[in-house]
Structure formats: C-alpha cells, structure tokens
Amino acid sequence: MQQHSSRWFIANAAAARLITEALLGIFLGLLNLRRAVVLSAIMLFPNMTLHADDSKVRLLDSSHSVKQLTTEMVREIFFMRLSSWPDGSPIHVFVLPDNHPLHIRFAKEILGVYPFQLRSAWDRLVFSGTGVSPTTVESEEEMRARIESTPGSIGYTDKKYGDN
Amino acid sequence: MRSVKRSLRLGRVAPMILCSALNMLMPAEALALEWLEGKVQVHGFAGQGATYTDHNQVFGTSRDVSLDFREMGLNTSVKLMPNLLISAQGIYRDTGGSEREKVWLDFAQADYSHPFLDSSLVLGVRGGRVKIPFGLYNDTRDVLWTRPSVLLPQSIYFDTLAFRRGMIAGDGGVVYGRYTHGENRFGWEFLAVDPQDNTGGVTAFETGIPSFFPKAEGSLGGRPLLIGRTFYEWMGGRGKLMFSVVDLDRDFQSLNTFYQNGNTKMTYPLFSAQYNAELWSLTAEYGWIDSQRSGYSSQLQNLPTWKKNTSENFYVQGEYRFTTNFSAVLRYDVFHLNRDDRDGKEMSQLTGGRVAPHRFYARDLTAGVRWEFARNFLLAADYHYVNGTAWLNETDNPTLSTNPDATSHFSLLTAMLSFRF
Numbered sequence: 032m033q034q035h036s037s038r039w040f041i042a043n044a045a046a047a048r049l050i051t052e053a054l055l056g057i058f059l060g061l062l063n064l065r066r067a068v069v070l071s072a073i074m075l076f077p078n079m080t081l082h083a084d085d086s087k088v089r090l091l092d093s094s095h096s097v098k099q100l101t102t103e104m105v106r107e108i109f110f111m112r113l114s115s116w117p118d119g120s121p122i123h124v125f126v127l128p129d130n131h132p133l134h135i136r137f138a139k140e141i142l143g144v145y146p147f148q149l150r151s152a153w154d155r156l157v158f159s160g161t162g163v164s165p166t167t168v169e170s171e172e173e174m175r176a177r178i179e180s181t182p183g184s185i186g187y188t189d190k191k192y193g194d195n
Numbered sequence: 196m197r198s199v200k201r202s203l204r205l206g207r208v209a210p211m212i213l214c215s216a217l218n219m220l221m222p223a224e225a226l227a228l229e230w231l232e233g234k235v236q237v238h239g240f241a242g243q244g245a246t247y248t249d250h251n252q253v254f255g256t257s258r259d260v261s262l263d264f265r266e267m268g269l270n271t272s273v274k275l276m277p278n279l280l281i282s283a284q285g286i287y288r289d290t291g292g293s294e295r296e297k298v299w300l301d302f303a304q305a306d307y308s309h310p311f312l313d314s315s316l317v318l319g320v321r322g323g324r325v326k327i328p329f330g331l332y333n334d335t336r337d338v339l340w341t342r343p344s345v346l347l348p349q350s351i352y353f354d355t356l357a358f359r360r361g362m363i364a365g366d367g368g369v370v371y372g373r374y375t376h377g378e379n380r381f382g383w384e385f386l387a388v389d390p391q392d393n394t395g396g397v398t399a400f401e402t403g404i405p406s407f408f409p410k411a412e413g414s415l416g417g418r419p420l421l422i423g424r425t426f427y428e429w430m431g432g433r434g435k436l437m438f439s440v441v442d443l444d445r446d447f448q449s450l451n452t453f454y455q456n457g458n459t460k461m462t463y464p465l466f467s468a469q470y471n472a473e474l475w476s477l478t479a480e481y482g483w484i485d486s487q488r489s490g491y492s493s494q495l496q497n498l499p500t501w502k503k504n505t506s507e508n509f510y511v512q513g514e515y516r517f518t519t520n521f522s523a524v525l526r527y528d529v530f531h532l533n534r535d536d537r538d539g540k541e542m543s544q545l546t547g548g549r550v551a552p553h554r555f556y557a558r559d560l561t562a563g564v565r566w567e568f569a570r571n572f573l574l575a576a577d578y579h580y581v582n583g584t585a586w587l588n589e590t591d592n593p594t595l596s597t598n599p600d601a602t603s604h605f606s607l608l609t610a611m612l613s614f615r616f
Contacts, residue, residue: 103375104314106431112373113314114277121277123232128570130519144431145473147516151341152432157238158335159326160282160302163272166233181232 086189088137091175093184106142108185110152111162116183124165125174125186133171137187228616239269242339242613250605251584252591253355255291257607263291264611266337268301280306286337292590293355296394301337302326302364308371315375322368328384328424329439330480331467333362339613343478343524344563344577346609348510349586350530351465351480356588357396365390365420380428390420392445401445401459403488403501406589406596407549409453411491417446417458437467447491457490465508474516481509483534498545500533507534520567524577528559530585539583550596553603557583576610 090097090105097105107113108122116122127134129146138146156162168174174186228237244264246257255263270284283303288294301324308319326334335341336352346354353359365388373382392401392415402411424439441463449456465482484506488495495501510528517523531537532555539555563577582604584595595601 101313103377107314107375110431113310113317114274114280114308115310117310117314119277121234121274142431144433145471146519148432148471154338154341155335157236157272158240158268158270158284158338158341160270160272160280160284160304161306161321161326161334162280163233163236163274164238166229 088133088140088187088189090141091178091186091188093178093182097185102143106144109142109165110149111156111165114162120183123181123184125168125177125181125184126165127171127174128167128169133187133189136189141187234274235271237269237271238616239267240338240340240613240615241265241267242611244345244609244611246607246609248605248607250602251587251595252291253587253607253609254293255591257291257591261291263289264609265289266339266613268337270301278308278310282306288337290354293357293359293396293588295357295396296360299360300324317373319371320368321371324364324366325369325386325388326364327362327388327422327441328369328386329362329422329441329463330465330482331435331437331469331478337363338615339573339575339611340615343512343514344526344561344565345575345611346561346577346579346607348480348512348526348528348561349557349559350508350510350528351482353586355586355591356400357394357590358400359396360394361390361392361397361400363391364388367419378430380431381426382428383425384423386422387419388422390443390445398447401443401461402447402457402491403459403486404454404491404495405498405501405546405550407546408492408495409451411447411449411454412451413447413449413454413456415445415447415459418444433471435467435469435471438464439467440464449491454492455490457488460487461485476514478512478514479510483507500536500542500545504532505534507531507537522565524561524563524565526559526561526563528557528561530557530583532556532585539585551584551599551601551603553582553584553601554596555583555585557581557585557587571615573613573615574610575613576608579607579609581605581607 255261367388
C-alpha cells in the first residue's frame, strides 16, 4: 500500500509540477499585463493633457536673453551656486513651491533633477551660510509679475510669450 | 532647585513659543523673511525631540522618556555685492549630558567668489568662523531638515559625545573651487582653522585619557586644524562621490601635576558615495580615525591603543520616498574603536577589565520615517536597535564602563518635531 502510493506520487509529480507552473505563469502574465495597462495609462494621460494645453516648460527671465545660457549654467543658477550674470550684475532666482506641478516638471525636464535635490541643496547653503535660497512665489502669475519687475531675475513658465 | 526646575520648564516650552510666535508673525505662504530683492535673508529652525531607551541613557534620562533634545537656530545673510556674502548663525542646542555649552555662535563669515571660463569655473575664499566641511552631513548637522533621520549615523557623526563640538566649526579660512563640464561637476575645499577644542569634551577626546585615570586639565594649542574635501557629481547630483580628510596635530599644555605636556595627532579620512533616483537614494560612508599620542603620563605608555590606534567607521543607508512629503530610511551603522579588535575584548583586557568590551564597539540597525505634514513642519522618528555602547557618554551613563550589569544591547526610539522658515 505504502509502496503503491509513493509510486503514484512519483508518476504524477511531473504533471502536478507542470500544472502548478502553468498556473503561476498565467498569474504572473496577468500581473504583467495589468502593470503594462496601468503604466501606459499613466504615461498616456499626462501626454494627453500636455497636448491639450500645448504647454512646454521654459525659462523666463527679465531681459529675455536666456537662450544664450548653457544647460550647465542654468543648473548652477537654480542650485543657487552662481550669483552673478556674465556682466557682473546679480542673479535673482524665483521658484514655485516644491510640490507645485510646474516646479516638478521644471526640475525634471529643464534641470534634469528631482525637486528634493534642489531643496536639499538650498537647505545646506542656507544653514551653513554659504549661499541664499531662491525666492518662492505662490503662483505662475506672481512669478511672471515678479520677473517683469525685477532686473536680472530668472524663473520659469509653461505659457507662451504674450499669453496672460 | 526650584529655579533650576523653572528654567528647565521654560527651556521646554521655549521652542513651542518661538514656533507659534513666528507662525503668527508670518503669512502662511512665506518661506523666508527677505528684503531688498532677496539680498538680505533671515532663516531659522526650531526642533523639539523626545528620546526613549529600554537600557542605557541617551540625551538625558531617556529610560523615562527624555525631552532634553532641542535645537534652534537663527541666521541672516547679506549680499553686499553679487559675489560677496556675509552670514552669521546662532544656535541653541540641548541634548542631555553631551551639550554643555548650550548657546553658541555657529558661523560668522564673509564669502567672496568669482566665476571664470564662461561661469563653468568658480573660485572663492571664505573667512571668519566657518563650518567644517566633512562628509555628506557635517556642514548642517544641527538642522533636522538636512539629516536623513533624527539621529545621524553615530559611527561617523558622534552626537552623544561632547567632542562633537570640535567637529562643528572653527576660526580661520577656506579656499574653494567648483568646475562644471557637461553632466560632470567637480569641486574642492581646503580649510585651515583654529579648532574649538578647549571645551571639556573635545579636550578629553584629544588627550584620550581613560575615565579611570585622573582628569587632565590644560589647554590645547599648536598647528591649525587642516581639512580637505573634494567631490565629483554626475547628472546634477544623481551620483555623488566625495572624499574628506581631517588632519589634526595639537600640543597639550598640562595645568595639573599628574600630567606632563603631550601631543596628539589624528587623521580622519572619510569616503562618501550617494545615488539619488526619483523615489529612492542609496548612501554609504566609510572612514577611520588614526590617532597617535605621546607624552602626558608615563603610566599611559603601557596602553598601546592609547599611543596608536585605528578605528573603523561606516554605514550603508537606503531611503525611499513614498510621496513628496513622506519617506522612510533604513540603515546599518558600525563603529569599531579599534579595527583589529572588533569585539572589544583585547581593548578591555588592556584596561585590566576596568572598561567593559561593549564600550569599544557599536552596531546600530536603524529604521526611520519623515513626514512633512505641513509646509515647513517636519515630524521625524527613528528606531535604533544597538549592540555596543561605544558612542554613549558617561555623563548620562556614569557607571557604564564599570557596572558588570550594564547591557550592551539596547533599543532607542527618538522623534522630533521641527519648524523652519
């Protein structure tokens, strides 16, 4: 009796393993499919909203001459490590709050960094006395108004020139 | 006695009063006080912590939950010219037996820098009371906002020992340079300062005299402290490599008859690495303290590790950001006072068993969370499971070395609420 049952087990072990593996495979496949669907939805959704607004983050400065700046220089300016323009005049930096969607997009798309890296760098400058923090404004409208009225200032926007 | 209690109570409510006063003074959305188009700025922070341990004491009487953990600072910076910055910060800090001077001038400095090569190269000088650039966290270690957890990794950034004051700042000068090329950034700082080592805890650390010897009284002088730090950053800080080194050579002038004059030399190299992804960061630092001492007392010459010793200090740390306001940290932190004697047995034998082996090592497994529940308000808490008491102080734990019942394993829970502007 004992011998018989163990033989049965050996004979059916391969089949049992096949079934288990097939079930696991289907389950993992479904998981992957779900992840793919969710991911593509996440990726598509912001793209669609972007197209709707036709908005692209770009730099905004008081003298309208930012096109001459290199990416490295823009990054140094927003990390508050460069305090004067090439002509020696002071740079004044405006930013939106850390969790503002436009600030997040600006950090990622223009600077190629994450907002927490900017905040960490500014905190270190401020609390070691080796630099100053940028001026935080509350809205895109305020950013545009402050940049218009402050010589040597720089910030960012996702509206076209002349939009209001 | 009554007045002491009253001042203690005042000390406890002071940060709360400061927080609420500042809150009322400022509009909710203002992040900083600034004038003249940001040329004059005032910033500050105030934090109140609580500490609990099941054995041993950290920051006061933590076995009964200690509230002796406060840090407050106020600073101002003035841009006299675009490239000339004057700044100063005062700090109030209270952490049980490890902080004896509770209020101090943290930094007061003038910084001048100049850009070259289309602004890709910046060279600068800084003088006055300057912060000591060391590793990833030393420069702003008294501000919760710039620490990954309530307590920094203690193997490298000692907080419970009074000699931490010697690692904060010094009086002297710094020269520095930064160069950016595409996605690569390089920088270096070189500093020569008169260290603040004539405070009780720092002197004791530099003379290295064991607690079962008579206390040494005297002053430290001689060559300025030299510190260098260099870094490489890739993709705006996604990858970061850093090397720092402290070189100390101090002469001790004894004021009591038990000790002669002596000399202490120390070298502390530290390697740091960090990778920052959007949701997670990985950090590690590894270093060692090389110390050499001569003079002081003929009786100390019998302690080979007092004369010459090399420690081992390192940690690995992972951070995960669940949301922009909520993150968690996991860390393993190791300190061996002598890297050839990781269980402290030989070191203990050298003292004739007067100091227990667990005083010579500390291994700390930490799990922590940080929650910025409102703008400029941060609540952080971490749990430490610690084996070894090397970084505990004997002011809070008077019988730690000699008590045979003292336990080497302990749990530490610490939380802090901090406000900054």
